[in-house]
Amino acid sequence: MSKTVETDKPLRVGIAGLGTVGAGVLKILAGQADLLAARGGRPIVVTGISARNKEQDRGIDLSPYPWFDDCLELASSPNVDVVMELIGGEEGVAKTLVELALENGKHVVTANKALLAHHGVALATLAENKGVSLAYEAAVAGGIPIIKGLREGLSANRIDRMVAILNGTCNFVLSLMEDEGMSFDAAVKQAQDVGFAEADPTTDIGGFDAAHKLAILASIAFGTRVNFDAVDIQGIESITAEDIEAAKELGYRIKLIAAAQKQNGGCLQRVQPALVPLAHPLALVSGGGNAVHLEGDWVGAVEFGGPGAGEGPTASAVVADTVDIARGLDVPVFGLPTDQLTADNAAQQDTSLTAFYLRFQMADKKGTIAAVTGLLAEHDISIETMIQRPERDHVAGANMPVIVITYPSTREALAGAINAIEETGIVASRPHVIRVESL
C-alpha cells in the first residue's frame, strides 16, 4: 500500500464545544496563525463552530466563524476536514459526532478521555477503515505530549510499567491538605471554590477520570485493547491530614497514582492513593500538575511532567494534534492497527510484592503493640519503620495512632494479617492501608 496525503490546501477545522478548551483553541488558532501555518505546511482555518449557547460571552469574537446550531452538521459539512470534539462525555452527542465525522471521512481531534476509554477501539477501527486520524493528545495529561511520547517516541520499547499522576484535581486537593494542613473536605471545598473541582467531584476524587486516562495509556503501552473495566479504582476520599503528615515524616508524599504493569502474562491496571518517595520526581508534582513515569525495556525510565488541565495546556495539545494532521502525519490510534491489539488479559490478582503504610488506632494499653507486631510477624509481614506517638491532646487511656511501613509483601498476606489484628479487638477501627509505590 502507498498512501497519498493532501497537504496543499488549507486545513479546515470545525469546532464543536466552546467551553474553556474550545475557546482556548480558537485563541491559539487565531493568535499563532502564521506560526502554525509555517509549522504545519499550510494554513489552519476555522470553517465552523458550534456550541449549545451562541450568546454566552466567551471573551472572544465569534463573528468571523460560521456558526452551526447543530454540531452534527459539522460532521457532514463539505467545508470541514477536521472535526474537533470538545464537548465531552462518553455517550450522547459527543459520541454521535465523532462517529459521524469519521464515517464521513473527516479527521477527528478530541480531548474526550471517557469516550476513548469506553469506545476507543471501535472508534479507532472506524478511523482506520476510513483512512483518517483520530487524535486525542489532550485526553491524557493535559499539555504533556505523552501520547506522542509513548506511541512514537518510545516505539522501540516494550513498556514494562507506568506509574503516573493523571488527575490534577486530586493532586491539587492532596497538595492543599499537605501545604495548609486542611482536612479532605475543606480541601475539596476550596478546590471547588477556585474552579479546580466540579460541583459533583466524584469523577475526579473517586479516581474515575484518572482511570479513563490510564486505560488509554495502558492500551498504547502494552498493545492491548482499551479495557477500562479492568482498572481497579480507588479514590482519595479516605486520606486524612494525619496520613499526609505521617507519610511526610517517613520520607513520602501521598499521591493519587495511576499505574499499569505486565504481570503473569496479563496487565494490571490500578488507580489508588499511594506513598511516593520524596526523592522521586513524581513527589514534586504539585497543584494541578500531572506526570508520567514509564519504564521501557531498552530506554529505561523516562519521565514526562507538566500541567494536567486548564485552557492553555489542553488547547495546546488539541492544536498540536491539528498541526500533525496538517503535516500529513498519521499513526495507528493506539500504536498498532486495531486488529493487532491483543485482548487485555487482565491480571486476576495483584501478586506483586509491595510495601505498605498502615495506620492503626490502638488502645493505650500494655501489650497492644506487642500483639499487633506479633500478628504481623505471624503473617510474614516485616516492619521497616514504626512510629508510635501520642497525639498532642492525648488523654491517658484514649486510642493512640501507630504508623507502620512494612517491607514488601503480597496484598493477600497483608490482608490476612489485618484481618487477624482486627479480630483481636485491640484496634479501634479497621487499620488504614496505603500502598507504598516502589520507584
Add this chain to the structure above:
Amino acid sequence: MSKTVETDKPLRVGIAGLGTVGAGVLKILAGQADLLAARGGRPIVVTGISARNKEQDRGIDLSPYPWFDDCLELASSPNVDVVMELIGGEEGVAKTLVELALENGKHVVTANKALLAHHGVALATLAENKGVSLAYEAAVAGGIPIIKGLREGLSANRIDRMVAILNGTCNFVLSLMEDEGMSFDAAVKQAQDVGFAEADPTTDIGGFDAAHKLAILASIAFGTRVNFDAVDIQGIESITAEDIEAAKELGYRIKLIAAAQKQNGGCLQRVQPALVPLAHPLALVSGGGNAVHLEGDWVGAVEFGGPGAGEGPTASAVVADTVDIARGLDVPVFGLPTDQLTADNAAQQDTSLTAFYLRFQMADKKGTIAAVTGLLAEHDISIETMIQRPERDHVAGANMPVIVITYPSTREALAGAINAIEETGIVASRPHVIRVESL
C-alpha cells in the same frame, strides 16, 4: 502539493558504525522485529552494516547482515532505504556519508549532535530538496523523546525559554562530588574508570557537548537557524566540593545547565554551571540523567527526563526514528522548512536579572565583611543569604570562606562589584561566581 509515501515494502536499513549505539540498534531490530513491524506497518530489515573493524567482538552475531567495507557504499546501495550514521564527528566520513545518502534520496537517521550543530541547516535543506527524512532524536538527551516532544508535541506554542541538563558525564561527575564528597579531579577520574567519561573529557566537561545539543533544541524552539557559535560555553572545571556543599546547605544543587531564551528580539544560548533549587525536578536528575524544562506560551512549563546516554537509551531513540520513517511520518527537520528559519539574531548581552552565588576567600580580619558587603551595596547588589563560617581546621588569621547568594541583578552590575572588591585586596583570590537559575 500532495505527497505519496511508500509504506508497503520492508524498510531496508544500512548501519554505519557498530560501536555501543550501533550494536544496540542491531539488538533492538533483531529482538523486537515483530513488534516493530506491527508498529511501523512493515518489517524493518538490516540490509547492510559497516564499521572500521569487522573482526572486533561486539557480542552479537553479524553474519546475517551484508558487510560493507566502505560505509559510503551504503549511501549508494540499491538495497538501502535508510542510512543510519552512528559514526560520530562533525566532519570526515560521517558528514560525507550523510550528504551522500541524502543526495541519493535515502532517509538518514543519526545520533550525531556535533554534525547537526555545525551543519544542520545545510543538511536539512538537502533532505528537504530530496524529500527524505533527516532524523536525529538520539542526538539530544539520549532516550528522552525531546525532539519529538518539542517539534511536534508542543507545536502550538511559542517557546519562551528552556533550561536543561544535557550532558550525562557532567551530571555524573557533579553527582559523585556531592554524594562522595570527591574533588573534581577524583570524580572525573572515576567517571573515566567506569566508562562515563572519555580519556580526553574536554568535550563533555568543558560544556561543548551540551552546547551542541542546546544549539539544536534552540533552533527548533525558536525557529532559528542552528547557531552553535552563538552559545556562551562554560564547563564545570571550576566547581569545587566546597561549592557543592555550600549550595546544598542553601537549598540548591549545582548542575551543568544548558539554557536558551528569547531576549531583546534575539536568542540567548548559554551552557554553564548553575545552582538549581532542590525543589525543582531538574535538581533530582542524578548520575547520567538528562532533563529538559520548557516554557511555552500556551502550555506553560513542561518537563522531560530520562537517561541521557548509553546503549539502550540511545538505540531506543535511533529505532524510534526508524519506526517513524516506516510509518511514513515526515516533519521539517527543525520544525519549519529551512527557508523559513530566521537568522539566529544572537543576543549581544545577557541583560536578564539573575541571582548569583559568590564564594570569597577573605582575610580573617576585622572589617573585611563590612567592606565587601558595602561594595556590593554600592553596586546595587543586595544580599539574600550569607554564610560566614571558619572551616574546621581554621587557624586564626588564615583566609575564611564567605558564601553569598544575591538578589537578582545584571551580570554587568555584579562584575562591577566583583572588580571593586578585588581591587581592595581584602579577598585572597577572585571570587567564584555561579549563576542561580530561576525556576
